[in-house]
Amino acid sequence: MVWSLRALPELSDQQFAQWSKLLEERTGIQLAERQRAFLQTQIAIRMRELGYEDCGRYLEEVMRGVEGVVEWSMLVDRLVVKETSFFRHRPSVEYVRDLLQQRINNRSLSQSFDVWSVGCATGEEPYSLAMVVNDCFELAVLEPYYGITATDISKPALSRARKGEFPARKLESMKPQERQRYFRTTEDGCYRINAELRDRVCFSQGNVLQIADMPVVKMDVIFCQNLLIYFRRWRRREVLNGFVERLKPGGTLVIGLGEVVDWEHQHMQRVRDNHIQAYVRC
Ligand SMILES: C[S@@+](CC[C@H](N)C(=O)[O-])C[C@H]1O[C@@H](n2cnc3c(N)ncnc32)[C@H](O)[C@@H]1O
Incomplete structure (x- = not known):
């Protein structure tokens, strides 16, 4: 199957809980259940870019040593809401x-x-x-x-x-x-x-x-x-x-x-x- 047409890997309940916990511990951002699809898509896109197939392995990588820190700083940019404007309020x-x-x-x-x-x-x-x-x-x-x-x-x-x-x-x-x-x-x-x-x-x-x-x-x-x-x-x-x-x-x-x-x-x-x-x- 063409790489880009492959279905995005789904997060199990446990994986969703693990990723949400990591995000909250490291940024303070609390994800709601309704943001599951968003989290899943962002993680899947990043996994594809890096050639990962297994979400658990990617999570291990993100949590590991110096490379993990670098990867986390890439990923976190995809997970935060950056909406802003001049003179917003x-x-x-x-x-x-x-x-x-x-x-x-x-x-x-x-x-x-x-x-x-x-x-x-x-x-x-x-x-x-x-x-x-x-x-x-x-x-x-x-x-x-x-x-x-x-x-x-x-x-x-x-x-x-x-x-x-x-x-x-x-x-x-x-x-x-x-x-x-x-x-x-x-x-x-x-x-x-x-x-x-x-x-x-x-x-x-x-x-x-x-x-x-x-x-x-x-x-x-x-x-x-x-x-x-x-x-x-x-x-x-x-x-x-x-x-x-x-x-x-x-x-x-x-x-x-x-x-x-x-x-x-x-x-x-x-x-x-x-x-x-x-x-x-x-
Ligand atoms: C919605 S934007 C708000 C931007 C601007 N303050 C405004 O009101 O238009 C939220 C910003 O907070 C940043 N952010 C999220 N978690 C953060 C954290 N733990 N420490 C510092 N910045 C964080 C995000 O990267 C994002 O750029």
């Missing part, structure tokens, strides 16, 4: 603009303004944050002392993010003046983010479950949206507790609206605004 991004503007107005800026986009996917979120931060410094005619750290578990997503090139449809959520100010068109009709803005964003691989290995700089803003929703509730709270340690005093944590409903922390105060979900470190 505009009120949250504009909130960052407002809080920086306020600090500039009150002359309460610290040496640099540091922002961390956690689970940054292909870069649209950190670049959106860089745009509003840059706007503020420019408007105030101040030297732009700021940096955006952007981390994600997926290496291929980070490579695309670093390139900073996007098809036209990706810019539809932006205002014309944002497009004009921060992008140039390429010969093939794509849009490339300006070098000055791209240089402000430092992309690196990071697993939010291993927060201790993540950026050491204390942050003015930690922005984490559409990532925790894939985690169990107890894990969401654990990750948020970890973020608190990474904030400067007075720093702000912005998460997706409604992504966590039962989190409180002695050092964090919820911002009174129904359009966003943010907490300030007191």
Whole structure:
């Protein structure tokens, strides 16, 4: 039979349980039974690419030594949802603009303004944050002392993010003046983010479950949206507790609206605004 027409290998209940467990242990992502077909397809495609016939053997390979680590980083990119867009939740991004503007107005800026986009996917979120931060410094005619750290578990997503090139449809959520100010068109009709803005964003691989290995700089803003929703509730709270340690005093944590409903922390105060979900470190 032609290789590509062969039926995809099916995951047994036990294999589905093993793969789901591995995914959750390593990324935090909890798969539902209805995502079984998705998991099965992604694993089968990868097995075909590598010439594996037996799903159990492939699992052993993924769990084995250094080669396993390399293979896992390929596979994980296929298993995570990387959907994102510029200004995906505009009120949250504009909130960052407002809080920086306020600090500039009150002359309460610290040496640099540091922002961390956690689970940054292909870069649209950190670049959106860089745009509003840059706007503020420019408007105030101040030297732009700021940096955006952007981390994600997926290496291929980070490579695309670093390139900073996007098809036209990706810019539809932006205002014309944002497009004009921060992008140039390429010969093939794509849009490339300006070098000055791209240089402000430092992309690196990071697993939010291993927060201790993540950026050491204390942050003015930690922005984490559409990532925790894939985690169990107890894990969401654990990750948020970890973020608190990474904030400067007075720093702000912005998460997706409604992504966590039962989190409180002695050092964090919820911002009174129904359009966003943010907490300030007191
Ligand atoms: C749906 S995207 C959200 C992107 C962006 N934050 C937004 O709201 O548009 C989720 C991202 O989280 C990343 N991710 C999943 N598990 C992760 C983990 N354990 N550590 C870091 N990033 C993770 C995925 O690779 C993916 O790029």
